[in-house]
Amino acid sequence: MKRRLTWLATAIALLLAATVLAACGSDDSDDATAASGGSGAATAAATSGPSTDGATVKIGILQGVTLAAVARHIGSIDRELAREGARAEYAGPFPAMVPAIEAMNAGDVDITYGSISAAIGALAGNSDFKIFAIERGQPDNEGIIAGRDSGIESAADLKGKKIAVNRAGTGEYLALLALDRAGLTRDDAEFVYLPPADAASAFGSGQVDAWATWSSFTGLAQEKLGGRMVITGGELGSLNDTPYIASTAFADRYPTLVAAVYRGLQEAADWIVANPDEAARLYAEAGLPETVARAQVEAAERLEPITPEIQERFAEVARYVAERGVVPSEVDLSERTIDVESAGK
Known part of the structure; x- marks a missing residue:
C-alpha cells in the first residue's frame, strides 16, 4: 500500500508540474451579433472598433503542455499584440476548458481554448463566445485508459465498470463513443464525474476502473499510474478538435486583437516544427515522460481558421452529444465562429 501511495503521490506531483511551462515567459463588453457568411461558412468579424492602444488581452492558459503555453514561453503572442499597441495578461493555469470558460463568464478571461465537446457543453449553458481557430484533434493521444487490475481488455469490458470522465467534455464524449463501439449504452457503465486532477487520484488509487482522458493525461495514466490504453480516440472516430475561443463581447470590440493572438499562436506552431528537440525538452520539463513529450511534438498541429468543413465537424459532434443526452438540445455553432x-481588414 505504501508503494502504491508513493506512485500516486509522484503522479499527482507530475500533474501539477505540468504548470511549469504555462508559467514561463512574459507576464507581461459590448454584445453584438456578427453577420452570417452563409450556410456552413464562418462568420466575418466586425472590422470597426475602438483603438487597441493600451488594451489588455486576458488569456486563459490550460494546465499542461499546450500551444498557448509554448506561445507564451517564446513571446510570440506578446510580440503580435505589441504591434497593435496592446499587451497580454495570462490567467491560470486552469485544469480544463470548463473552469477557464467560467472565468471568461466572470470577465476574467477574454481568450482561451479546450475541446469542442467542452465548448458545446458550455454553449448549451449560458456561455457566450466565438470560435476563431482550431487545432485538429490528436485522436491517437486520447482514449480509454484501463486500470492495472480492472480486467478491461476491450470496450466491451466497460460493462459494469466505473469510468472517470469530465462532465460534458472530452472524457464523457470519449466514454460514450467507446460504449457505442461495444454496442452498450451509458446505463451499462457508471460515469464518475471528476476534473482531471481528481480523476488521476481516483484512477491511481483504484477507485475507478478506467479513465476517459486526453493529451498529457494519457501519458500520466500510462507511464506513472500503470494504466493501459484500451481504445484510442482514433479508433473511436473522435472529432474532438481544440477550438480557440474569444468572448463575444471581446471579439466584437477588438477583432484585430483576436487576429493578433491567432498570429502569435501560429508562430508558436511554426517554432515547434522548427525546434522539435527544444520543444520536446520544454514538454519534458513540464512533467511529461520523455517518450510522451516527443510524441506530443511529432503530433503538433498548426492552427486552422474556421472553414465550412470544420463547421460540419463541429455540427457532427453537436448532434452526437445532443442525441446522447449530454446537452439538452443540439447547439447551433453556425453563428458562433x-x-x-x-478580422480588422
Missing part, C-alpha cells in the same frame, strides 16, 4: 483571417 469568426473569420479570423479577415
Whole structure:
C-alpha cells in the first residue's frame, strides 16, 4: 500500500508540474451579433472598433503542455499584440476548458481554448463566445485508459465498470463513443464525474476502473499510474478538435486583437516544427515522460481558421452529444465562429 501511495503521490506531483511551462515567459463588453457568411461558412468579424492602444488581452492558459503555453514561453503572442499597441495578461493555469470558460463568464478571461465537446457543453449553458481557430484533434493521444487490475481488455469490458470522465467534455464524449463501439449504452457503465486532477487520484488509487482522458493525461495514466490504453480516440472516430475561443463581447470590440493572438499562436506552431528537440525538452520539463513529450511534438498541429468543413465537424459532434443526452438540445455553432483571417481588414 505504501508503494502504491508513493506512485500516486509522484503522479499527482507530475500533474501539477505540468504548470511549469504555462508559467514561463512574459507576464507581461459590448454584445453584438456578427453577420452570417452563409450556410456552413464562418462568420466575418466586425472590422470597426475602438483603438487597441493600451488594451489588455486576458488569456486563459490550460494546465499542461499546450500551444498557448509554448506561445507564451517564446513571446510570440506578446510580440503580435505589441504591434497593435496592446499587451497580454495570462490567467491560470486552469485544469480544463470548463473552469477557464467560467472565468471568461466572470470577465476574467477574454481568450482561451479546450475541446469542442467542452465548448458545446458550455454553449448549451449560458456561455457566450466565438470560435476563431482550431487545432485538429490528436485522436491517437486520447482514449480509454484501463486500470492495472480492472480486467478491461476491450470496450466491451466497460460493462459494469466505473469510468472517470469530465462532465460534458472530452472524457464523457470519449466514454460514450467507446460504449457505442461495444454496442452498450451509458446505463451499462457508471460515469464518475471528476476534473482531471481528481480523476488521476481516483484512477491511481483504484477507485475507478478506467479513465476517459486526453493529451498529457494519457501519458500520466500510462507511464506513472500503470494504466493501459484500451481504445484510442482514433479508433473511436473522435472529432474532438481544440477550438480557440474569444468572448463575444471581446471579439466584437477588438477583432484585430483576436487576429493578433491567432498570429502569435501560429508562430508558436511554426517554432515547434522548427525546434522539435527544444520543444520536446520544454514538454519534458513540464512533467511529461520523455517518450510522451516527443510524441506530443511529432503530433503538433498548426492552427486552422474556421472553414465550412470544420463547421460540419463541429455540427457532427453537436448532434452526437445532443442525441446522447449530454446537452439538452443540439447547439447551433453556425453563428458562433469568426473569420479570423479577415478580422480588422
